[in-house]
Amino acid sequence: MRGAKSAKWVAMAAVVALGATACGGGGDSGDNEKAAVDPNGVYTYQDVEPQNPLIPTNTNEVGGGYILKNLFRGLVDYDVKGKLRNQVAQSVESPDNQKFTVKLKKGWKFHNGEPVTASSFVDAWNYGANGKNAQLNSSWFADIKGFDQVHPEKGDPKADKMSGLKVVNDNEFTIELSHPVSTFKDRLFYDAFYPLPKAFYKDPKKFGEAPIGNGPYEVDGKWEHKVQFKVKKYAGYEGVDKPKNGGIVFKFYNKDESAYNDLVSDKLDIMYQVPPSSINVYKTDLGDRSADQMFGGNTTIAFPMYDKAWAKPEKAKVRQGLSMAIDRETITKTALKGSKDPADGWTPKVVEGYQPNACGEYCKFDPKKAKQFIKDGGGVPGNKMTIAYNADGGNKEWAEAVCNDIKQNAGVPCAAEPRATFQQLRTEITDKKMNSAFRMAWVQDFPNISNFIAEQYRTGAGANDSGFSDKKLDKLMEQADSAKTIEESNKLYAQAEAKLKDTMPSIPLFFDHTNGGHSKNVQNVKFDTFRQAIWTDVEVKK
Amino acid sequence: MGRYVARRLLQMIPVFIGTTLLIFLMVYSLPGDPVKALFGQRASDPATVERLRHQFGLDKPLLAQYWDYITGLFRGDFGQSFTGRPVADLMADAFPVTIRLALLAFGIELVVGVALGVVTGLMRGKFVDRFVLVFTLIVTSIPVFVIGFVTVFLFGLKWKVITPTVQDSMDIGQLFAPAMVLGALSLAYVSRLTRTTVVENLRADYMRTALAKGLPRRRIIGVHLMRNSLIPVVTFLGTDLGTLMGGAIVTEGIFNIQGVGNTLFRAIQTSEGPTVVGIVTVLVLVYLVSSLVVDLLYAVLDPRIRYA
Numbered sequence: 001m002r003g004a005k006s007a008k009w010v011a012m013a014a015v016v017a018l019g020a021t022a023c024g025g026g027g028d029s030g031d032n033e034k035a036a037v038d039p040n041g042v043y044t045y046q047d048v049e050p051q052n053p054l055i056p057t058n059t060n061e062v063g064g065g066y067i068l069k070n071l072f073r074g075l076v077d078y079d080v081k082g083k084l085r086n087q088v089a090q091s092v093e094s095p096d097n098q099k100f101t102v103k104l105k106k107g108w109k110f111h112n113g114e115p116v117t118a119s120s121f122v123d124a125w126n127y128g129a130n131g132k133n134a135q136l137n138s139s140w141f142a143d144i145k146g147f148d149q150v151h152p153e154k155g156d157p158k159a160d161k162m163s164g165l166k167v168v169n170d171n172e173f174t175i176e177l178s179h180p181v182s183t184f185k186d187r188l189f190y191d192a193f194y195p196l197p198k199a200f201y202k203d204p205k206k207f208g209e210a211p212i213g214n215g216p217y218e219v220d221g222k223w224e225h226k227v228q229f230k231v232k233k234y235a236g237y238e239g240v241d242k243p244k245n246g247g248i249v250f251k252f253y254n255k256d257e258s259a260y261n262d263l264v265s266d267k268l269d270i271m272y273q274v275p276p277s278s279i280n281v282y283k284t285d286l287g288d289r290s291a292d293q294m295f296g297g298n299t300t301i302a303f304p305m306y307d308k309a310w311a312k313p314e315k316a317k318v319r320q321g322l323s324m325a326i327d328r329e330t331i332t333k334t335a336l337k338g339s340k341d342p343a344d345g346w347t348p349k350v351v352e353g354y355q356p357n358a359c360g361e362y363c364k365f366d367p368k369k370a371k372q373f374i375k376d377g378g379g380v381p382g383n384k385m386t387i388a389y390n391a392d393g394g395n396k397e398w399a400e401a402v403c404n405d406i407k408q409n410a411g412v413p414c415a416a417e418p419r420a421t422f423q424q425l426r427t428e429i430t431d432k433k434m435n436s437a438f439r440m441a442w443v444q445d446f447p448n449i450s451n452f453i454a455e456q457y458r459t460g461a462g463a464n465d466s467g468f469s470d471k472k473l474d475k476l477m478e479q480a481d482s483a484k485t486i487e488e489s490n491k492l493y494a495q496a497e498a499k500l501k502d503t504m505p506s507i508p509l510f511f512d513h514t515n516g517g518h519s520k521n522v523q524n525v526k527f528d529t530f531r532q533a534i535w536t537d538v539e540v541k542k
Numbered sequence: 543m544g545r546y547v548a549r550r551l552l553q554m555i556p557v558f559i560g561t562t563l564l565i566f567l568m569v570y571s572l573p574g575d576p577v578k579a580l581f582g583q584r585a586s587d588p589a590t591v592e593r594l595r596h597q598f599g600l601d602k603p604l605l606a607q608y609w610d611y612i613t614g615l616f617r618g619d620f621g622q623s624f625t626g627r628p629v630a631d632l633m634a635d636a637f638p639v640t641i642r643l644a645l646l647a648f649g650i651e652l653v654v655g656v657a658l659g660v661v662t663g664l665m666r667g668k669f670v671d672r673f674v675l676v677f678t679l680i681v682t683s684i685p686v687f688v689i690g691f692v693t694v695f696l697f698g699l700k701w702k703v704i705t706p707t708v709q710d711s712m713d714i715g716q717l718f719a720p721a722m723v724l725g726a727l728s729l730a731y732v733s734r735l736t737r738t739t740v741v742e743n744l745r746a747d748y749m750r751t752a753l754a755k756g757l758p759r760r761r762i763i764g765v766h767l768m769r770n771s772l773i774p775v776v777t778f779l780g781t782d783l784g785t786l787m788g789g790a791i792v793t794e795g796i797f798n799i800q801g802v803g804n805t806l807f808r809a810i811q812t813s814e815g816p817t818v819v820g821i822v823t824v825l826v827l828v829y830l831v832s833s834l835v836v837d838l839l840y841a842v843l844d845p846r847i848r849y850a
Contacts, residue, residue, distance in 0.1 A: 261698060
């Protein structure tokens, strides 16, 4: 019969297709024997097309940031373990964390031969802070005295220079802040504080296409938009971390999955974050070329404290109860396949100032207590809970798992509600339109506990999405900021963190991991607490 | 004929204005504030936001922005994207790549699709016919991204015949695999369509006449049969070119090709009005021109069709 004949062929075709997919995923044990190194070897690094021209005071995203971090060096930076070390600065001293004296090392030069002087820093910072230039990173200079003259809330700036910055001589300048900030020295590592050569002011647009920095690498050729950006070793680099390779090619990818395919075929050398679809297989695919370590990032769900129902004081018990209904251990092991760690506080383990169990018993799984606490607090407002998250960030798995736990263990109906893009979620959050839980994550600006507590829990802070306000905690944070030593500051911030569990404006969920890997062409690839590879240490095999 | 062409070209103008206005309005009504989104997770600084908004012209009323855009367009200025690069540059980078990919896919589906269609139409009922029918059935039922991923997996990762992503977007050789993936669905349609019309036309009276008159087989098939069978196929192919260029997003994503589809996607995500309108305008023009060409081709293929 005609019909049977076609059916035979269909069946055969189906068998062939299934057979092909079944023979998938050949493992690789990885060959990490110490091979001979080519000191001029060039390797490729996963990146995305930068959103803005490459100007340090205007780059706040990963795509441009990674390139700038190799073209420039600031006063200080962090080593692989997260310890602050001096780069261009010989010393950054302050008796009171309000007045700083910065002395520079001699001999540093920009890639075009210009010397790096105190004015290179001061002029660059004045440019970045100046409201007229509308630089995205201008708020980093907000603590410096005279900032509000240069960057008023409304209208044109009244001055071009901040009064708190004074050049003493070519190798020395002073900074005066409008109030003491104990972590100011830590902040100086950020891209916004990089020095700029005089060549920048002549043509900022051209500079943004091919920046002239003072870092271990300089621009190689042109910026091939959307394709790649090449940098090569700079022979005159004065820093302690001299490159062990000849250059880097930052390859721009639109989709993580394509980048991962390239990594597995050795067409891409380093990936700092494998896509969610490959989390299960990347360790088998890459063997010991995979990297799985904690970094300075966490995931929490926050509650809208500006909402009348959630702001009632007894609701703190409800939030504590909800937190105890979540079995973090099981979720990280099963739904997340070990790609995150359970959180026991608001500060990740690898960050300076971390204290174990800041969240106390409220982050330990206890379904009986959970139900009791929620009952004592008068139940969840509306007796329903939702978790809002952005669908374009690989958050579906944990959001749904957490909601399931709440449903099962606390008996509270819970739904995970995605928003299409990060942008959309952020707009809803900053417009204070939330009426139930939402994703609030934080990746460190610098590895210190203050960054995780102050930015999100101080009254009126920039990233205080929940609208949380506690005057006692504000006072503690102020005291910490004015502390004379960083150790004292850390102790006071730890007290503030411990107090957070009494009101529980957010529930700490996980400490995030770097899940990355490298190809067979390179070795000695290490990731730091910022989820960045130590670019200068990567060795290219011969 | 000349008047017909002129009339068609004039008709393009209102279509052009209508589409650009519509796209403009749609982009600006997308949720989310594009300027605040530039700050990422961090809080936006109100003074900088104001200034940037003014810089991008976002503080003017919507119709004023549209007017600025149209007048700029006549000067050849497609506007500026949020990255500071002129949109014209972005398009000049992206279009050549997509044009290559689309033309390659178009060529493949034209040549292979029509050939398969003719062969199966002539050999109706035989093994070749059944095999091609099953093959096209499978291709039409599998979504394009699955075909793409399976292609990358089999040919790129397992058998290592191709690189999993396109390393150099301008190299035609490397664009072959993505072109095949992109054109696969249309190829299936073209071959089935051709087969149907060939089978139908084989029964026509003029075919019997040609055969009776003793014309060589090659001429019967190549000229008499093909000219009539191709009319519906040409209709499909004409609209397909525009679809190929705009709809290559998925394929471009999988193979990491830096073309129009991806630029458009990113621009929509960040609500960059000028970029979206610029790209869509060009795509609309491509669509209009190709449908005009298709209509003109009818007259070439079938002398009975005449345009006033």
